[in-house]
Amino acid sequence: SNLISFSFQQRIEIHKLRQGDNLILGFSIGGGIDQDPTQNPFSEDKTDKGIYVTRVTEGGPAEVAGLQIGDKIMQVNGWDMTMVTHDQARKRLTKRNEEVVRLLVTRQSLQKAVQQSMMS
Amino acid sequence: MSAAMDTESTYSGYSHYSGHSKKAHRQGRDRHKSPRSKDGSRSEKSVTIQTPPAEPLLGNDASRAEEGQDDNWGETTTAITGTSEHSISQEDIARISKDLEDSVGLDCKRYLGLTVAAVLGLLVFLTPIAFILLPQILWRDDLEPCGTVCEGLFISVAFKLLILLIGTWALFFRQPKADLPRVFVFRALLLVLIFLFVFSYWLFYGVRILDSKDTNYQGIVQYAVSLVDALLFIHYLAIVLLELRQLQPMFTVKVVRSTDGEARYYSLGHLSIQRAALVVLENYYRDFTVYNPALLTASKSRAAKHMAGLKVYNVDGPGNNASGQSRAMIAAAARRRDSSHNELYYEEADHERRVKKRRARLVVAVEEAFTHIKRLQAEEQQKAPGEMMDPREAAQAIFPSMARALQKYLRTTRQQQYHSMESILQHLSFCITNNMTPKAFLERYLNPGPTLQYDRDRWFSKQWTLVSEEAVTSGLQDGIVFVLKCLDFSLVVNVKKIPFIKLSEEFIDPKSHKFVLRLQSETSV
Numbered sequence: 001s002n003l004i005s006f007s008f009q010q011r012i013e014i015h016k017l018r019q020g021d022n023l024i025l026g027f028s029i030g031g032g033i034d035q036d037p038t039q040n041p042f043s044e045d046k047t048d049k050g051i052y053v054t055r056v057t058e059g060g061p062a063e064v065a066g067l068q069i070g071d072k073i074m075q076v077n078g079w080d081m082t083m084v085t086h087d088q089a090r091k092r093l094t095k096r097n098e099e100v101v102r103l104l105v106t107r108q109s110l111q112k113a114v115q116q117s118m119m120s
Numbered sequence: 121m122s123a124a125m126d127t128e129s130t131y132s133g134y135s136h137y138s139g140h141s142k143k144a145h146r147q148g149r150d151r152h153k154s155p156r157s158k159d160g161s162r163s164e165k166s167v168t169i170q171t172p173p174a175e176p177l178l179g180n181d182a183s184r185a186e187e188g189q190d191d192n193w194g195e196t197t198t199a200i201t202g203t204s205e206h207s208i209s210q211e212d213i214a215r216i217s218k219d220l221e222d223s224v225g226l227d228c229k230r231y232l233g234l235t236v237a238a239v240l241g242l243l244v245f246l247t248p249i250a251f252i253l254l255p256q257i258l259w260r261d262d263l264e265p266c267g268t269v270c271e272g273l274f275i276s277v278a279f280k281l282l283i284l285l286i287g288t289w290a291l292f293f294r295q296p297k298a299d300l301p302r303v304f305v306f307r308a309l310l311l312v313l314i315f316l317f318v319f320s321y322w323l324f325y326g327v328r329i330l331d332s333k334d335t336n337y338q339g340i341v342q343y344a345v346s347l348v349d350a351l352l353f354i355h356y357l358a359i360v361l362l363e364l365r366q367l368q369p370m371f372t373v374k375v376v377r378s379t380d381g382e383a384r385y386y387s388l389g390h391l392s393i394q395r396a397a398l399v400v401l402e403n404y405y406r407d408f409t410v411y412n413p414a415l416l417t418a419s420k421s422r423a424a425k426h427m428a429g430l431k432v433y434n435v436d437g438p439g440n441n442a443s444g445q446s447r448a449m450i451a452a453a454a455r456r457r458d459s460s461h462n463e464l465y466y467e468e469a470d471h472e473r474r475v476k477k478r479r480a481r482l483v484v485a486v487e488e489a490f491t492h493i494k495r496l497q498a499e500e501q502q503k504a505p506g507e508m509m510d511p512r513e514a515a516q517a518i519f520p521s522m523a524r525a526l527q528k529y530l531r532t533t534r535q536q537q538y539h540s541m542e543s544i545l546q547h548l549s550f551c552i553t554n555n556m557t558p559k560a561f562l563e564r565y566l567n568p569g570p571t572l573q574y575d576r577d578r579w580f581s582k583q584w585t586l587v588s589e590e591a592v593t594s595g596l597q598d599g600i601v602f603v604l605k606c607l608d609f610s611l612v613v614n615v616k617k618i619p620f621i622k623l624s625e626e627f628i629d630p631k632s633h634k635f636v637l638r639l640q641s642e643t644s645v
Contacts, residue, residue, distance in 0.1 A: 028644040036638035054642050086641055093645045 009074070012103045014065040025093060025101065026060020027053050027067055032086030042070040044108060050074075051081045051089045053105075068107060075104040230299060240311060241288065244318050244351065248277055251325060251344040255337060258330075263337045273341045280348045287355050291363070297402075300394045301586060302593045306361045314354060321347050366391050371596050372616050375400055379416055379609040382408055387618075394592040397604055400613055401584060409568040411580050411609055414534035418467075422460055427453050471532075478529045479566065485525040486558040489518040493552060515549035526565065538574050539565065581606040 016023035031040055033049045042052045053071040056063050073081045076092045084092070093101060252274070255263060329340060366389035373396065376383045384407050388396055430452050432445045493514050501508065509517065526544065530536040551561040564573070571579055586592055587610075588602035598617035603610050 025645045028642050030640065030642045034639070036640050039638075039640040055644070057644075086639075086643065090643045090645060 007106050007108045009106050012065050012067050014061050014101050016099050017061045025062050026057040027062040028055040030054040034085045071105040071107050073103055073105055248344040248348050259333050262335050264335050266338045270341050273345055298398050305593050310358050374614045376612045392593050396596055397586050405571045410571045475532050478532050482525040482529045485522040489522045490558045492518055511549040511553040514552050515545050538578050580608050
């Protein structure tokens, strides 16, 4: 086939939104080293126990910042997220004294072959 | 065409008449047969002249072949039934001959074997005592004195002989339960062994001790002790050969009754064919339902109807091609569009419904009858002396209310000849005495039980013949088939070896039973 899949990293800066007493980011995470990696629909490697973005609320801060569903979060504010438990990941994202989180995410995408783009 | 129709109506008239006369002498067992043959003749569309189904008269198959060919069979039938009132059926003849055989007793072979064994046993038992006593009697003065050692040996000989006596009594002195066609190989071998053994001991004793008048009495006593020890070992050998070897199951045996296909499986060890046949028969009386000839008539009449009404005419001239004729008949019968399967289905469904209905009536009648009886307690016995009855009277009091329902049920399931009124009354008083419920009383009548449950006269199976291609004293092997025949049916026995089982083990450490919780949570941040 003419499709090549590769992943590229992206840095995303999300400004938290204040809702009452909470600061929300507007997305949901799944995964972690204490979870079952085979049930993760977004990972290519079913043994990957990393943290994945499972939902992005419409119009929320995450969507505005460019986070997409299926992204794997590698770092949050410099903290590694590839070998953390689910709860640890949640804690790192929801620190009360932080208003901005800078994420390093990995996204898979499929692109048509370079040939086709050259032909067009 | 009209001539053929006329012939048909004449013949159907004959078949009805003969069916009626036969009815009188068959006790109503084949009541359905005559109407069915009439229907069969009316539905036939062919032009051939039908001979009505040749039913066996008096159970004699030889006359059947002649009947089928004879066009005047109607008259012949009447003539035979005229004399049948005074003649006895083949069953009765067989039973009389069997009783004669039992009373005379062809037990000479058995008694001969028993006497030989008894004489040998006595001889063997007295031999050590003779060995010890003979020197004392014959040359007492020359013997060396032999104090404590000999006395100790005397005690040991006495106790060993006692043990041998008890062991022999336990092992061999049992009521023989069967009369087998050939001699027991192992028993004969053991008797021969014992005889040779004792003979050689006597020979040695006679030559070396009696002739030379040996004075070493202790040696003689020790010789007698060694004989007793060896006899105990032979007794051990007898236990192993005769009892222990066949305990471990090695073969599975399938027993099928030839008349209705009832089958059972048994496990046997290393036995000879005749002993295996004995085990099978002992289990037959306990496990198989009783043989009921009344249940078999339906399939025979069906089969007879299948080939009935076909006659082969050879139009190409003389020449009796028997196999060609029979093949033509079989092909024609197969091609014929008969509805016997339909008949069977509806008949069976009808019969089942009738049985269930009668059974329901019977159960209700018995339950109602049992409610009339109440057991008197001890105090009440003094209060109502006039009405007290013993179990037999109580049974007679409630029997009439259930008699009709019971009789009808037994008739429907064709069991009526197995239960006489006296036996039913006896069973009823037995159930009343033992506080049984109506269902417990009925258990005996609702289903046919094993042969042992019934009176010996109704067994149909007392004298058995073993039919086998291998010698009956040879041991069981995989694939052997032998047949146990009695007068009315036979049991076909098929022997199969129990397969060699290869069992391996797998060890699981109890500490390795560990589990993980597989979650998939989603948290929104």
